[in-house]
Amino acid sequence: MNGVVIIGAGLSGLSAAIALAQNNVQSYLVSLQPSERAQSVLAEGGINAALDTMGENDSVQNHFDDTMRGGAYLADPNAVDALTKAAPDTIRWLISLGAAFNVKNSEPVLRNFGGQKKKRTAFAKSSTGKIIMTALIDEARKYEAKGLIKRLPHHQLIRIITENGGCIGARIKDTYTDKLFDLLGQVIICSGGLNGIFPEMTTGTTQNSGNCAAVLFSQGVRFSNLEMIQYHPTTIGISGKRCLITEAARGEGGRLWIMTKEDKPWYFMEEKYPELGNLMPRDVVSREMFFVRRRGDTIGEVYLNMTEIPEQVWKSRLSDLRDEIIKYTGDDPRYTPIAVHEGIHYFMGGIDVDDRHRTSIKGLYAAGECCSQYHGANRLGGNSMLGAVFGGKRAAETVLMSELSEVTMEPFDGDDELAAEPSEQLIRRQRGILLSALGIVRNEEDINKALSALDKLTEIKDLNAVDHARIMLGRGMLMSALERRESRGAHYREDYPEADETMRKKSISYVEDNKLFTQFCDIPERRAANEDQA
Amino acid sequence: MKIRLDILRTKRGGGSYLQSVVFEYSDPKTTVAAALTEINSSDQYKDTEGKSVDKIKWECSCLQKKCGACAMVIGGKPCLACDSVLSDFGERVRIEPLRKFPVIEDLIVDRSAIFDRLRDMQIWFEQQAQNDETSTDTAYEASRCLQCGCCLEVCPNFCVDENFVGMSAAVPASRLIAQTDKAQAKQLYELYKKRVYEGCAKSLACRNICPAGIDIDGLLVSSNAAAVWKRKKKRG
Numbered sequence: 001m002n003g004v005v006i007i008g009a010g011l012s013g014l015s016a017a018i019a020l021a022q023n024n025v026q027s028y029l030v031s032l033q034p035s036e037r038a039q040s041v042l043a044e045g046g047i048n049a050a051l052d053t054m055g056e057n058d059s060v061q062n063h064f065d066d067t068m069r070g071g072a073y074l075a076d077p078n079a080v081d082a083l084t085k086a087a088p089d090t091i092r093w094l095i096s097l098g099a100a101f102n103v104k105n106s107e108p109v110l111r112n113f114g115g116q117k118k119k120r121t122a123f124a125k126s127s128t129g130k131i132i133m134t135a136l137i138d139e140a141r142k143y144e145a146k147g148l149i150k151r152l153p154h155h156q157l158i159r160i161i162t163e164n165g166g167c168i169g170a171r172i173k174d175t176y177t178d179k180l181f182d183l184l185g186q187v188i189i190c191s192g193g194l195n196g197i198f199p200e201m202t203t204g205t206t207q208n209s210g211n212c213a214a215v216l217f218s219q220g221v222r223f224s225n226l227e228m229i230q231y232h233p234t235t236i237g238i239s240g241k242r243c244l245i246t247e248a249a250r251g252e253g254g255r256l257w258i259m260t261k262e263d264k265p266w267y268f269m270e271e272k273y274p275e276l277g278n279l280m281p282r283d284v285v286s287r288e289m290f291f292v293r294r295r296g297d298t299i300g301e302v303y304l305n306m307t308e309i310p311e312q313v314w315k316s317r318l319s320d321l322r323d324e325i326i327k328y329t330g331d332d333p334r335y336t337p338i339a340v341h342e343g344i345h346y347f348m349g350g351i352d353v354d355d356r357h358r359t360s361i362k363g364l365y366a367a368g369e370c371c372s373q374y375h376g377a378n379r380l381g382g383n384s385m386l387g388a389v390f391g392g393k394r395a396a397e398t399v400l401m402s403e404l405s406e407v408t409m410e411p412f413d414g415d416d417e418l419a420a421e422p423s424e425q426l427i428r429r430q431r432g433i434l435l436s437a438l439g440i441v442r443n444e445e446d447i448n449k450a451l452s453a454l455d456k457l458t459e460i461k462d463l464n465a466v467d468h469a470r471i472m473l474g475r476g477m478l479m480s481a482l483e484r485r486e487s488r489g490a491h492y493r494e495d496y497p498e499a500d501e502t503m504r505k506k507s508i509s510y511v512e513d514n515k516l517f518t519q520f521c522d523i524p525e526r527r528a529a530n531e532d533q534a
Numbered sequence: 535m536k537i538r539l540d541i542l543r544t545k546r547g548g549g550s551y552l553q554s555v556v557f558e559y560s561d562p563k564t565t566v567a568a569a570l571t572e573i574n575s576s577d578q579y580k581d582t583e584g585k586s587v588d589k590i591k592w593e594c595s596c597l598q599k600k601c602g603a604c605a606m607v608i609g610g611k612p613c614l615a616c617d618s619v620l621s622d623f624g625e626r627v628r629i630e631p632l633r634k635f636p637v638i639e640d641l642i643v644d645r646s647a648i649f650d651r652l653r654d655m656q657i658w659f660e661q662q663a664q665n666d667e668t669s670t671d672t673a674y675e676a677s678r679c680l681q682c683g684c685c686l687e688v689c690p691n692f693c694v695d696e697n698f699v700g701m702s703a704a705v706p707a708s709r710l711i712a713q714t715d716k717a718q719a720k721q722l723y724e725l726y727k728k729r730v731y732e733g734c735a736k737s738l739a740c741r742n743i744c745p746a747g748i749d750i751d752g753l754l755v756s757s758n759a760a761a762v763w764k765r766k767k768k769r770g
Contacts, residue, residue: 010651010669033593033595033603034645034649034681035600036601036602036680037593037595037596037603037680038595039595040600041596041600041601042596042600058678094662095663095665096715097659097663098659098665098673098709099664099677100665100670100671100673100674100677100709101670102670103665103666103667103670104667106665106666124674124677125674127600127674127678130600131674131677131679134677134678134706134709135677138657138658138659138709138710140658141652141653141657141658142652142658142659142660145653145656145658146742151649153646159628176638176642176644178572188663200571205597205601206571206594206595206596206597206604207594207595207596212554238559238563238567238569238597239563239564239565239567239568239597239616240568240571240597240616241597243598246701258616279642316752324598327600328563411536412600424574424575428575470696482673
């Protein structure tokens with residue numbers, strides 16, 4: 001039976017595996033932990049589609065326009081076109097699998113989300129990711145029983161195996177036995193964002209170590225837009241990580257304010273942006289929060305006031321969120337505004353793929369947050385799960401167009417330098433260095449200092465190959481931020497505060513002969529509707 | 535604040551011992567998960583006998599009780615390490631792996647039996663799921679199961695090798711029962727009767743143990759009504 005290797009078992013990995021199985025192609029689903037532990041289960045607020053069930057005359061074109069504008073026109077319009085067109089059917093498919101979306105008269109209810117004027121976000125209270133994952137896991141189990149999906153939990157990618165510049169397989173480690181083996185076949189990477197480069201500082205999972213991205217980068221896979229890091233405006237610090245307060249809290253009526261020195265709450269977003277107010281795109285909200293805190297006439301933190309949200313909405317649409325906030329802050333958001341802070345939430349940058357999810361290496365594909373595709377310079381809320389579910393399927397469809405073969409498993413008895421564990425101390429030092437330069441507001445001086453500090457890290461004795469790969473990826477992030485001498489989307493340079501139209505290009509980073517290269521590439525033109533790329 | 539963590543450690547391939555580490559913390563909300571992370575990220579920790587503490591192997595992922603990875607037995611009770619606050623345990627607490635599954639190393643156990651039972655129970659839809667507003671409520675509640683294994687740990691009837699599949703398969707089954715069409719229902723009801731209903735002795739040990747706070751009782755009542763007593767599904 002023909003087969004494919006998938007690295008990662010979250011939304012995009014499952015979606016790819018199911019799409020392959022529907023076409024009688026087998027997949028090996030490799031993940032450190034079972035799908036139930038994937039970061040996708042954390043997604044809260046919802047998933048976008050122009051279903052127009054709320055009588056607002058929404059359309060696919062509106063969804064396309066908002067996604068392109070939200071991403072500051074760095075996304076490939078052909079990819080976004082396919083994504084937004086497929087969105088309504090994607091939701092209908094999930095419903096057919098029994099995903100328990102909030103429905104009224106058998107149609108999904110839609111809520112407001114950031115950067116969008118129409119209600120477009122389907123949701124399952126405030127646990128949308130978990131509910132969709134359960135539906136996809138159950139669907140995947142059907143094919144697992146038929147032998148079309150082979151789950152390999154407690155397994156880790158060590159490297160991709162290349163021959164003549166193409167990818168012919170993946171070297172895998174069983175973390176229960178530490179044994180290595182090779183899976184030979186085409187590979188789809190669905191390994192999630194770059195959270196593991198910033199441990200404890202993101203809303204992501206600890207399962208994501210960042211090693212997968214670092215190793216692929218060191219092996220020459222091209223990455224793009226690495227400087228584009230989304231800081232979500234409303235997170236709270238909890239033991240060991242940042243915890244997200246979903247954008248749905250603002251979609252359902254939550255308002256941001258900061259206290260002035262005259263002892264009055266100032267609803268700064270509503271005053272500065274009367275049209276979208278608290279629901280401006282996340283990059284704008286986070287930056288405004290940063291700036292209002294820095295002013296001389298305000299005091300303390302920014303607060304999210306959810307006290308005006310009606311009781312019925314809490315119960316039917318945000319119940320899990322309320323419980324979570326009470327648990328972690330001790331305050332009931334129905335009665336008390338909650339102090340919030342920007343936190344790293346999503347990486348728009350990652351493995352560079354074309355609009356059919358092909359990477360720079362033949363035989364290697366990528367989908368979900370690990371790749372840079374639909375979200376340009378800043379992702380809209382509600383588009384991540386859509387991008388993951390659709391992207392996984394799209395990647396699978398592209399693989400199906402290629403020449404397929406059976407996946408074979410071969411033991412590997414040698415040593416692999418990329419099977420090493422990275423140094424915990426180095427991870428933490430690098431995190432500090434990157435955070436000092438890749439915050440919400442950036443400048444050339446900070447970035448250069450960080451680059452020098454990273455250089456010093458390479459002088460530490462006894463670094464292994466994975467340590468070096470991680471440092472190289474960190475350098476890639478800093479160089480992209482340095483070379484993008486403009487402000488666009490999530491990347492704000494106080495020394496270049498305006499967008500520069502000549503820089504409306506994607507940044508590309510890659511490693512060749514152990515050297516890092518950073519350059520800029522044009523964004524593809526939108527093709528005519530009848531001209532689909534094969 | 536200070537707490538002594540008595541950690542049951544197991545070497546890869548067998549051989550267990552108890553290692554005690556005194557852990558100091560200042561934030562009263564510090565969790566067991568945070569303590570394990572901190573101990574592992576520093577080489578400064580020594581145990582109470584002055585020996586260095588090798589990296590403690592444990593599984594974690596979300597740290598906000600949404601993924602079930604870090605289930606273990608803390609102070610004698612199965613729970614999630616990210617949901618267990620040190621200050622609730624006073625000056626000393628014992629940390630062990632779940633006891634119903636084979637130990638891989640330290641606090642990591644092989645929970646594949648949980649997923650095998652889901653396959654045995656054929657937890658999937660053969661045809662489109664039936665959605666309406668009431669079945670959606672049941673489906674939502676059942677979809678929240680973390681597959682962590684805490685309910686199995688306290689269940690007097692669940693054993694990895696036996697027929698009874700436990701609540702971590704019964705809860706997902708209730709989603710199917712709520713949403714399935716007639717064609718699939720017959721076989722599903724049979725399986726449910728044999729592998730859930732007839733195996734559960736109603737000890738209610740799993741009540742109040744679920745870290746996700748799933749209403750297991752409520753789901754069982756409606757599944758039993760539909761699958762065993764063939765009554766109109768009680769929902770909500």
